[in-house]
Each structure stands twice: as C-alpha cells, then as structure tokens.
Amino acid sequence: MSTLSELVYAQGRSSEADVEWLHRLAGDGQLLADLAFADIVIWVPTPDDSFVAVAHTRPGGAATLFYRDIVGDRVRPQWRTQVREAFQSGRIVDSASPDWFEETPTRVRAVPIVRELSREGHAVTTVGVLTRHTNLGETRTPSRQQITFNDCADDVFGMIASAEFPDLSAPTAPRRGAPRASDGLIRLDVDGITTFASPNALSAFNRMGFDDELEGESLAEVTARILPAKRQDVDESLPVVVSGRAPWRADMEARGVQVSLRTIPLRDRGTRIGAIVLSRDVTEIRHQEQELITKDATIREIHHRVKNNLQTVASLLRIQARRTHSDEARDALTQAMRRVSAIAVVHDTLSEGLAQNVDFDDVFARVLKLVAEVAAAPNTRARTRTTGKFGTLPSQFATPLALALTELVTNAVEHGLAGQEGDVEIAAERSGEMLEVSVRDTGVGLPEGQVGRGLGTQIVRTLIQGELGGTIDWHTLMGSGTEVTIEIPLRYIGGSAA
DSSP: OOOHHHHHHHTTOOOHHHHHHHHHHHHTHHHHHHHHTSEEEEEEEOTTSOEEEEEEEOOSSSOOSOSSOOTTOBOOHHHHHHHHHHHHHOSOEEOSSOEEETTEEEEEEEEEEEEEEOTTSOEEEEEEEEEEEEEOTTOOOOOHHHHHHHHHHHHHHHHHHTTOSSOTTSOOOOSTTOOOGGGOEEEEOTTSBEEEEOHHHHHHHHHTTOOSOOTTSBHHHHHHHHSOTTOSOOOTTHHHHHTTOSSOEEEEEETTEEEEEEEEEEEETTEEEEEEEEEEEOHHHHHHHHHHHHHHHHHHHHHHHHHHHHHHHHHHHHHHHHHOOOHHHHHHHHHHHHHHHHHHHHHHHHTTSSSSEEEHHHHHHHHHHHHHHHHOOTTOEEEEEEEEOOOEEEHHHHHHHHHHHHHHHHHIIIIITTTSEEEEEEEEEEOSSEEEEEEEEOSSOOOTTOOOOSHHHHHHHIIIIIISOOEEEEEEOSSSOEEEEEEEEGGGGGGGOO
C-alpha cells in the first residue's frame, strides 16, 4: 500500500506544506473518527478532476462502513459531486438525504481541508477534502456522551474548514501514551469551566484524589487542589493545558497516579469558544518506560564493565609479553592481547548508546588503528585504507566480524608485507542481501593453492563460516599480493541491521 506522501505527490498538485498539513490531520484521524462515531476519509484532487483517498480511519466505538481499506481508491460516483463542491467552495457540504453504501444507510459530510485563508476569511489554499461516513444502520437514542462527542467533532470540522486545525504550533510529541477520546474527554467553556466530563475522565481524576464532580468546576483550580503543594517537578505547561488555552500535552501526577492530558482549543473563525481536554491514566505505561530506561542503563553499564575488564586482560597480556624471554611466547601473547582489545572496542561502542546495533564503520576504524600499531614490525611500513561502507550491524555479528578482520589485516601486515613497504586495502560493499569484504595487500603473496594453517587462519574460518554463516576465499593477485574475500549473507541478521 502506498503511503500518504506517495499518493499525494503522485497527483502533482500539492506542495511540501500541503503534505505536512495532511500528515498532521491524518495523525489525528483516530480522534476525529472516535468523536464522530464514523469513518473518516481524506481525499486529494487528481489531475482529471476527480479525487483519490490518501488516508482512512475507522471509529473505535461504532461499526465501520469500509471493511476493506479504501486508501488509493478513487472517489465513488455518489460522493464525487459532494466532495467536489466542498473542495471548490471551501464550505462544509452535507448529503441531502441518506446515502446507501453496500445496502447500509449512511450520512456523508464533506469538509474542505483548508490550509490558508484570505484576509476576508475565504479559503485560499484548499488541499483536500475530509469526509465523515456515519452508519445509520445502528441508529439508537444517543447518550449525552455521544451528543457531546458529536458536538466536539462538529467544532473540529469547522476548524478544519477555516484553516485552524491542525494547529502547527502544537508539539509533535510521541504517540506512546497519547490520550484518546475513549480514554477520557473533558469539555471546557471559554472560561475553563468543565461543561462535560466522561466517566473515564472523572475516574482518572478520582484516582488522583479528587472526590467530587468535575462539571461546573474550573479544571485549572481542580488540578491545583490535586497536586501536592511542595512538588517541584510539575510540568511547566500544565497550567495552560488545563485552562484550555494551548494545544499542548502535559502529564500530572498525584497519589502515585500519572495522567496524560492533551488540550485542543476550540475556535470559531478565530474566536476561542472553549476546549477539548483528553485525559488518559498512563501510570502503567510510565512505569514500563522507567523500567526500560533502567534496563538500558544497566546494559550500558555491563558493556562498560566488560570493556574495562577486557582492557585489563589485554594490559596483563602486554606486561607478560614484555617480560617473557621466548620470541614464540611473546608473539602468542601479543596476538592474544590484540584479539582481546578488538572485542573490547565493540563493547566500548555498545556502552555509548542504548541500541544493541553498532556502526561497524566506526568500530573497524578504531580496530584498524589498533592493528596497525601492534602488527607493524620495525622494518615494515604498511599503509592501510578502507573503501565502501559496512553499515550498522547487531552486536552479536559485529564482534566476530571485527575479530576476523583483525586477524586478516594482521596477517597481511606481518606476513604479506614483512620487512617491506606496501598497502593494505579493506573494501566493503553492502547490498540488500549480502555484505562483501575484501582484504588486499601488495606483499609477497601466497603460493598458489596454499592457505596458512596457523591459529589465525583457523580462527577466521570459524568466525566467518560458523558464527556468521558466510564464505571466505584466499587467492594470489596477478603480479603480487594476496586477496581474501568474505561474503556474509544478511538474511542471518534479519531486520536488526540497517
């Protein structure tokens, strides 16, 4: 299914500002659908004087009319005239009589989506049309809550038609924990007095310590009575949110209960007439978020301590290597120190962020400096360079790959370029399905058909073939030098790499 942006841009009649406006409106599609107890569809004009649906939201508290998503479909003939009239006139257009959709009676309202008005108050930039499709097949005597919700929906539709909703001054806060109409709705008049409070909203305030009725009370005063007098961490935006004056979100906490509030000021042609305050008890969500933050901090601390311990082990190996009198033992200890240090680099990178993925280009750059310092003999001058991008890898794949490349570059410097000057190039090429890495040197090369049988070669084979499920091949380049080619299928790391 195409995204909203793709569908809008495909019509060739909208600017970036129009698309941003439509995205903001579509982001509140669920709120509108729940307030109106109806399906909400957003249409944009096509080059051939028709309209195409770019967003669709079903109501949470009523039966939907569209059991199949209609995003990407062209407007049906029975709605085209109504939608076109709303778009061209900049006025809300209601269906004259019930419309039948798949044997279900419906009522359709077409609302022009206006982004800009002239000084005289006429629509200058109409970017699309919003339609409300109400199912009349389940008509019953509406409750006071349903009547209030519908009145709120009508007020917001009027703001959409007068370029007052969505409000671009409202912060684009994360949706997690965002209040919904069904979670709790409070209607305020222009003075901030509660004229309606849904049962869920009243229950949330009761849990925070308010044991009376909200209706007839100033929400700002109720909030001031609930909050502890000496509490220092009260959200600074809370006063303007509970007074209904700003389209912001704020959290309030009392008696161990946290409630998230979102205010939508209501206006009629620029004049403030009241506000909708959505409320949601987010106590459990905030507890879960705090637990995640604590766990993330713990994981980072573990990686930091592992890195410190590995560096301590590497230091001990370095000291032991310096004190030994056997060249063979010194080389073995130096190689062990280098391998431990390469693993420490990965853990050091993981300790710096919350994600368990690492930027392997950064990791390998640090490993390469380590290898060059350790592997270069007094009579050897190796120039190393890296081309291409490795990208992001999960930690469980970054560690074996870093170790394997450490061994290969070390071998290229110590054996391929032993006692001479030369180059070592590490080339990475990443596609959607494969990561290919080549390590080339300009050294003496390998005898054709022969591959080293030492511990380093065995480690590399085990890491690439066993740990990463890849393949590795050694061969001599034309003229001189050795090239080692590694291929790692990315299907083994699934969606965790980027």
